[in-house]
Amino acid sequence: MTAEIIDGKAFAAGLRAQVGEEVAALKARHGLKPGLAVVLVGEDPASQVYVRNKARQTVEVGMASFEHRLDVATPQAELLALVERLNRDPEVHGILVQLPLPDQIDTAKVLDAIDPAKDVDGFHVINAGLLATGQKAMVPCTPLGCYMLLKERIGDLSGLEAVVVGRSNIVGKPMAQLLLQANCTVTVAHSRTRDLPGVCRRADILVAAVGRPEMVRGDWVKPGATVIDVGINRIPAPERGEGKHRLVGDVAFEEAREVAGAITPVPGGVGPMTIACLLANTVTAACRAHGVDEPKALAA
Numbered sequence: 001m002t003a004e005i006i007d008g009k010a011f012a013a014g015l016r017a018q019v020g021e022e023v024a025a026l027k028a029r030h031g032l033k034p035g036l037a038v039v040l041v042g043e044d045p046a047s048q049v050y051v052r053n054k055a056r057q058t059v060e061v062g063m064a065s066f067e068h069r070l071d072v073a074t075p076q077a078e079l080l081a082l083v084e085r086l087n088r089d090p091e092v093h094g095i096l097v098q099l100p101l102p103d104q105i106d107t108a109k110v111l112d113a114i115d116p117a118k119d120v121d122g123f124h125v126i127n128a129g130l131l132a133t134g135q136k137a138m139v140p141c142t143p144l145g146c147y148m149l150l151k152e153r154i155g156d157l158s159g160l161e162a163v164v165v166g167r168s169n170i171v172g173k174p175m176a177q178l179l180l181q182a183n184c185t186v187t188v189a190h191s192r193t194r195d196l197p198g199v200c201r202r203a204d205i206l207v208a209a210v211g212r213p214e215m216v217r218g219d220w221v222k223p224g225a226t227v228i229d230v231g232i233n234r235i236p237a238p239e240r241g242e243g244k245h246r247l248v249g250d251v252a253f254e255e256a257r258e259v260a261g262a263i264t265p266v267p268g269g270v271g272p273m274t275i276a277c278l279l280a281n282t283v284t285a286a287c288r289a290h291g292v293d294e295p296k297a298l299a300a
């Protein structure tokens with residue numbers, strides 16, 4: 001069996017088009033223009049590319065984009081002051097502080113300074129708690145994107161065995177919450193899990209979010225399973241020439257596609273969904289801020 005390749009890039013383009021329609025409708029009906037502020041501290045090249053992509057896509061869907069680039073040595077107090085300003089700015093409906101932050105800054109402190117209603121990353125402890133208790137939260141973009149791909153591919157997830165490999169606050173834990181809410185039987189596995197291959201082989205839905213290149217092998221996959229690969233790892237690719245790199249996921253793609261029913265590629269899978277969901281969350285936040293019905297298609 002060769003797996004269907006889940007085209008995250010195409011799905012994300014469709015989602016962005018829907019976001020664009022909702023933005024146009026908000027403008028026409030309510031004179032409301034959703035705005036996203038992105039804060040980048042330092043000059044990490046990968047982060048710069050990523051922030052530029054976000055800003056471009058934000059403008060493409062008709063939203064306002066506010067970019068704040070701060071020096072790598074910015075003191076924590078200065079970053080907190082900026083966050084406070086953005087919290088009060090009525091044109092800003094979503095705030096994203098790009099991670100990782102430099103060492104002088106306490107990341108948890110900054111994330112928790114963001115108004116939970118503007119926390120389009122869904123990283124605030126209030127949003128984590130709302131999600132965990134089944135209340136209206138801002139849902140982290142990567143798990144939200146994975147969930148949308150799963151719903152599109154499978155439909156009703158009730159009763160399915162889901163295994164999430166990875167227990168981060170940003171992906172693993174919120175992913176598990178979404179799957180639980182969809183009535184899956186959820187196992188959160190990690191580096192200390194006993195017989196990790198055996199646990200993964202139980203999964204109808206296998207989500208790999210560990211950050212280790214190609215760790216999940218083909219023989220860890222149950223035949224016919226849906227495999228969602230969250231990993232984006234840059235590894236050396238000498239076969240492409242000296243000093244060249246390529247992107248691989250946390251799943252050994254060529255092996256897994258022989259066994260799985262469907263699988264997301266890297267690149268072109270979960271990554272583009274993350275950005276599309278950031279835009280979707282910004283529309284959701286703007287609607288909630290103004291007491292306007294939020295579009296169902298843009299949420300979990």
Ligand SMILES: Nc1nc(=O)c2c([nH]1)NC[C@@H]1CN(c3ccc(C(=O)N[C@@H](CCC(=O)O)C(=O)O)cc3)C=[N+]21
Pocket residue numbers: 050096097098099100121141232247266267268269270271272273274275
């Ligand atoms: N506050 C915060 N929120 C984030 O959501 C956040 C962050 N900080 N810091 C960095 C990570 C990384 N991240 C990516 C999103 C999309 C792609 C993406 O679209 N990747 C393309 C490939 C891009 C390429 O070719 O390099 C793909 O997978 O097809 C990658 C990485 C969001 N992050």
